[in-house]
Structure formats: C-alpha cells, structure tokens
Amino acid sequence: MGKGIDEPSLVAAAQRGDLDAFNELVLLYQDRVYNLAYRILGDPSAAEDATQEAFISAYRHLPTFRGGSFLSWLMRTVTNRCYDELRRQKRRPTVSWESFGEMDEEANPFLVNGHPTPEELAQQAELTQWLQGAIQTLPPDQRVVLVLSDVEGMNYQEIADAVGIPVGTVKSRLARARARLRDLLAARKELLPRAYRLEHEYAGKEARPGKDG
Amino acid sequence: MSMLGKKRVQEKTDEWLSAYIDGALSPRERARLEARLAEDADLRARLESLRQVVVLVREMPPVRAPRNFLLTPTMVQRPARVARRLAPALTFATALTGLLCVILLVGNLLAAGWGGGGGAVPLPMAEYPKAPHQPLRGPLGEKDQETAMALANTETPPSPVIETPLAEWSLLEQTVTLEEAAPARALEEDAPHPLESAESAMGGGGGGPGLFPGEGYGEGAEGIGGEMEEQEPFSPEPREDRVESVATLTPSLEPTPLTAEKIVATPVTPSPTSLSKPDGTPIPVEQPEQGPPLPLLSWWLVGGLALLTAVLAVLSVRAWRAE
Structure with a gap:
C-alpha cells in the first residue's frame, strides 16, 4: 500500500492477539473491503454488515493465515461473507434480468432521475448507478466473478482461489456476465457519454428494434 | 443450426x-x-x-466505507462466551451420565457375578449352596417372590411370561395338588426325602409346607435369570420319586400311576411333549432360548451411557478451553 505501514508485522502482531494491530489493518483496507461488498451486494446496509462480519471473521481466523497477500486473503473472506448474504437473499427475489431491461426510468429504482438526463448532469454518476443496478441482475455466481475481476482487478487464478472454482469456470462465468451487461447496455445506449459510444456497435445489431440512432 | x-x-x-x-x-x-x-x-x-x-x-468510482469498522474486544469474544456459558451445563451432564453409567455397571457386575457364577457350573444336588438362590436382582427378585406368593395363594397357574421348564412345572403343580388333596402327607413329613431336602435348600429353609408352592413359583420366576440350569438335573428325577411315593402312601386318592399322571398332566396342557413319557424318564428341559435378557439389555445401556459420557466429556473440555 506504500503508506509506510509495515503490513507483515501488523499481521504478525494481530496473529498474536493484538487487536490494535488488527484495527490498523482494518483502517488500511476497510474501503477496499466495503467497496467489494457493496458492488457484489448492491445494498449499503448489507455491505456494511458483510464488511463488519468479514473483519470479525478474519480476526478469528487469523491463525489460519499462512503468509502471502493479506489483502487477497481478506478479500476472500469478504467474498465468502457476501456469498452467505446472497444465499440468504435467495429466498426473496431481487431485480430480475428481464424486468431490469424492460424498466423505464420512472420504474427503475437504480436511476436517480426519471426525466431525460441533461448533458450537464453528472452522466458518469448516472451511468455508474445504472451499472450497479445492472450488475445486481446477474446471477450471484457471475456477479461475484465479474466484481472480483473488473472492479477489484484480480486475475483468473486469484479469482479461482478466492471463490474456490476452477480457472475454466471463472473464464466462462466472467464471459457470460460481461455478455449480459453488454446486451443490457445495448438497450440503454443513451446512458453512455459520447466518448463511450462505439463507432460500429455490434450489440446494436442484436438489440431490440426500437434502438435510437 | x-x-x-x-x-x-x-x-x-x-x-x-x-x-x-x-x-x-x-x-x-x-x-x-x-x-x-x-x-x-x-x-x-x-x-x-x-x-x-x-x-x-x-471505471466505476470506488465507494468509500461509510464508517470505521474497527473491532472491539466484545465483538471478537462473543461466540466464545456462548461456548463458555455452555461449559458448566455440559460438565454437569457429563458427571450425571458418568455416574449413571458407573451405577449401572456395578449393578450389572453384581448381578452377573451371582447369576453367572451359579449358572455356569451345575452343581450336584447334595452340594447345593444357598447362595445361588438369593434373588438375582435385589428389589426385583423380591418383587418376583411377592408376585409368586400372590400367584400361589390364588392357585392360578403362573402367567405365560414365566417360562418355567415344563418338567419342573409339572412337579410344582403336582406338589400343589398333593398338598391340597392329601392329609396323609403329614405321615410323610418325617421321612427324609430327596426332594424335600433339595426343596428346603432351594427355599432357603423358609416357610412351612403351605408356603412351599409359593417358594416354588418364586424360583420359577427367577429361573429366567439363569438358575434353570441348576434345577434341571434334579427336577425330573424327584418327580418320579414323588409320584411313586404318593402312589403308595396316599390310598385315599386311589393313586394309580394313571391318576398320578393325570394330575400331573392337567396343568401342563400347553405342551404335551414334556409329559408324553409316562414312565418318567428324564426329559431334557428346554432352556429359555433368549438367555438372560435383562442383563444383556443392561450391558447395552452401560455401553451407550459410556459413549454418551465420552462425547459429553469431549464437548465440555472444548467448551472450557474456548476463549
């Protein structure tokens, strides 16, 4: 992290039961951990709970930490907490894949404004919000892999280790997640800032007929 | 495609x-x-x-943590406390099952020591010790005797639960009928009789002639526990003896061998095989096939309790060690 903090010695101290040392690690990584939880769960309070539980779980399981990257290990712990949470949520349905694509702006809870967005409004914020909602429509397995890869920047092997699946599975889940987002995006091109619009849009050819120019 | x-x-x-x-x-x-x-x-x-x-x-901008997620000591220790809270209860349960196990084990060993020791070697009739005729199981044996007494008083045949070997059964029945029907029995009192001596040994010397059948039933009831083996060798022989003596000594009964056999035969209708030989040759007494059922069950119980105690002990040790 390059903050002049000696991570290995903090980890070693925490492993000996030094809670203050562990709390320094918490302060160091809580943004990363919360961001991951939020992108996977899509809900601030659920992400908060998952973050807190992940740190508690990490502290308790510190004796099982056998060196390597502490951050990776921590991220794995958070991912597992998020998986638990998603399994709990499975009983109550989230936004479905179809309904999200069909939703107009008024009905879409992930859009701040129901009205056509003026250029000067923060288009990036809106897009981010839309993307966050789109990610939530992905099946949990694909969602987790996509967030670990494209939000956290992990490589296939790291994701495979974190989730406990083969690299080949990571590959196919990631491809399916990206393809779904692409199809969703093709129906909502007006959200894209001009700079992001593609010259030749492949997705446009497969998208529904009512596309704008 | x-x-x-x-x-x-x-x-x-x-x-x-x-x-x-x-x-x-x-x-x-x-x-x-x-x-x-x-x-x-x-x-x-x-x-x-x-x-x-x-x-x-x-390019989605990362979100920042909305608050600090610092851990407090209570957050980290909570589940261990739960385990700790369970520890005393687990220890108590361990002690309880352990105690129960030991009590049952001792009880079983005592019961096996009496029943098994006497039952293993069939002793000659003359050397019959008194010890084997103590009640097999303390309070239960007494109860058996009580019920046996009750049975004797009402003079109804014992319930089918009491699986007395049939040969001995017939002996007991015979004695009952003889005592009822023969005042002449008094004549015989003085004469030393092989059966008499055996019976007095069996009954622990207690009880007069009137009590005798009750004792007999008691023995029969207890016999399930494993004493049958001891009684097996002598029971058919004295029967023959007795029948003969009755035949000669109680003329009022007109005791032809036939009537004697009738008397014998009536109560034992359920099994004609045991009395199909009127000549009184020793008929091999059928042993109850299940052996001693109650002690066996008790051993299983002891084993189960021991296992339970072991599991509880491990759990409580782990609960105490949880920090």
Whole structure:
C-alpha cells in the first residue's frame, strides 16, 4: 500500500492477539473491503454488515493465515461473507434480468432521475448507478466473478482461489456476465457519454428494434 | 443450426473474446482469434462492445466505507462466551451420565457375578449352596417372590411370561395338588426325602409346607435369570420319586400311576411333549432360548451411557478451553 505501514508485522502482531494491530489493518483496507461488498451486494446496509462480519471473521481466523497477500486473503473472506448474504437473499427475489431491461426510468429504482438526463448532469454518476443496478441482475455466481475481476482487478487464478472454482469456470462465468451487461447496455445506449459510444456497435445489431440512432 | 446451438456458439465466442480482453489466451489461441478478427467485422464489433463493458465497470468510482469498522474486544469474544456459558451445563451432564453409567455397571457386575457364577457350573444336588438362590436382582427378585406368593395363594397357574421348564412345572403343580388333596402327607413329613431336602435348600429353609408352592413359583420366576440350569438335573428325577411315593402312601386318592399322571398332566396342557413319557424318564428341559435378557439389555445401556459420557466429556473440555 506504500503508506509506510509495515503490513507483515501488523499481521504478525494481530496473529498474536493484538487487536490494535488488527484495527490498523482494518483502517488500511476497510474501503477496499466495503467497496467489494457493496458492488457484489448492491445494498449499503448489507455491505456494511458483510464488511463488519468479514473483519470479525478474519480476526478469528487469523491463525489460519499462512503468509502471502493479506489483502487477497481478506478479500476472500469478504467474498465468502457476501456469498452467505446472497444465499440468504435467495429466498426473496431481487431485480430480475428481464424486468431490469424492460424498466423505464420512472420504474427503475437504480436511476436517480426519471426525466431525460441533461448533458450537464453528472452522466458518469448516472451511468455508474445504472451499472450497479445492472450488475445486481446477474446471477450471484457471475456477479461475484465479474466484481472480483473488473472492479477489484484480480486475475483468473486469484479469482479461482478466492471463490474456490476452477480457472475454466471463472473464464466462462466472467464471459457470460460481461455478455449480459453488454446486451443490457445495448438497450440503454443513451446512458453512455459520447466518448463511450462505439463507432460500429455490434450489440446494436442484436438489440431490440426500437434502438435510437 | 438450431437456436440452442447458435446460442452456444455465441457464448463460446464471447468466452474467447472475454479472455482475449484479459490477455488470458495462449499465444496460439490469440493468433487464431486475431486472424479471425482481421477478416470479420462483426466479430470486431462484438469484441469492442464487450471491451466497452469491461472498461465501464472498471471505471466505476470506488465507494468509500461509510464508517470505521474497527473491532472491539466484545465483538471478537462473543461466540466464545456462548461456548463458555455452555461449559458448566455440559460438565454437569457429563458427571450425571458418568455416574449413571458407573451405577449401572456395578449393578450389572453384581448381578452377573451371582447369576453367572451359579449358572455356569451345575452343581450336584447334595452340594447345593444357598447362595445361588438369593434373588438375582435385589428389589426385583423380591418383587418376583411377592408376585409368586400372590400367584400361589390364588392357585392360578403362573402367567405365560414365566417360562418355567415344563418338567419342573409339572412337579410344582403336582406338589400343589398333593398338598391340597392329601392329609396323609403329614405321615410323610418325617421321612427324609430327596426332594424335600433339595426343596428346603432351594427355599432357603423358609416357610412351612403351605408356603412351599409359593417358594416354588418364586424360583420359577427367577429361573429366567439363569438358575434353570441348576434345577434341571434334579427336577425330573424327584418327580418320579414323588409320584411313586404318593402312589403308595396316599390310598385315599386311589393313586394309580394313571391318576398320578393325570394330575400331573392337567396343568401342563400347553405342551404335551414334556409329559408324553409316562414312565418318567428324564426329559431334557428346554432352556429359555433368549438367555438372560435383562442383563444383556443392561450391558447395552452401560455401553451407550459410556459413549454418551465420552462425547459429553469431549464437548465440555472444548467448551472450557474456548476463549
């Protein structure tokens, strides 16, 4: 992290039961951990709970930490907490894949404004919000892999280790997640800032007929 | 190509493109894909649309933690406390089952020591010790005797639960009928009789002639426990003896061997085989097949309790060690 903090010695101290040392690690990584939880769960309070539980779980399981990257290990712990949470949520349905694509702006809870967005409004914020909602429509397995890869920047092997699946599975889940987002995006091109619009849009050819120019 | 097949091909293509974006293809795969991309505009457009998604997701600004997630000592120790709270209860349960196990074990050993020791070696009649005729199981034996007494008083045949060997059964019945019907029995009191001596030994010397049948029933009831073996060798012989003596000494009964046999035969209707030999040859007494059922069950119980105690002990040790 390059903050002049000696991570290995903090980890070693925490492993000996030094809670203050562990709390320094918490302060160091809580943004990363919360961001991951939020992108996977899509809900601030659920992400908060998952973050807190992940740190508690990490502290308790510190004796099982056998060196390597502490951050990776921590991220794995958070991912597992998020998986638990998603399994709990499975009983109550989230936004479905179809309904999200069909939703107009008024009905879409992930859009701040129901009205056509003026250029000067923060288009990036809106897009981010839309993307966050789109990610939530992905099946949990694909969602987790996509967030670990494209939000956290992990490589296939790291994701495979974190989730406990083969690299080949990571590959196919990631491809399916990206393809779904692409199809969703093709129906909502007006959200894209001009700079992001593609010259030749492949997705446009497969998208529904009512596309704008 | 079917819809499903087409979809599968598209999925496979996306997989290649996705891996290509991540630089995760082998050099050979990459070369092949790039060759296809060079001549296929649709594939290029597909790649770009996918790459766009990746870029968009990567550029999502990270959210910051809304608060600090610092841990407090209570947060970290909570579940251990739960385990600790369970520890005393677990220890108590361990002690309880352990105690119960020991009590049962001792009880079983005592019971096995009496029943097994006497039952293993059939002693000659003359050397019959008194010890084997103590009640097999303390309070239960007494109870048996009580019920036996009650049975004797009402003079109804014992319930089928009491699986007295039939030969002995007939002996007991015979004695009952003889005592009822023969005042002349008094004549015989003085004469030392092989059966008499055996019986007095069996009954522990207690009880007069009137009590005798009750004692007999008691013995029968207890016999299930394993004393049958002891009684087996003598019971058929004295029967013969007795029948003869009755025949000679109680003329009022007109005791032809036939009537004697009738008397004997009536109560034992359930099993004609045991009395099919009127000559009184020793009939092998059938042993109860299940052996001593109650002690066996008790052993299983002891084993189960021991196992339970062990499991509880392990659990409580772990509960105490939890910090």
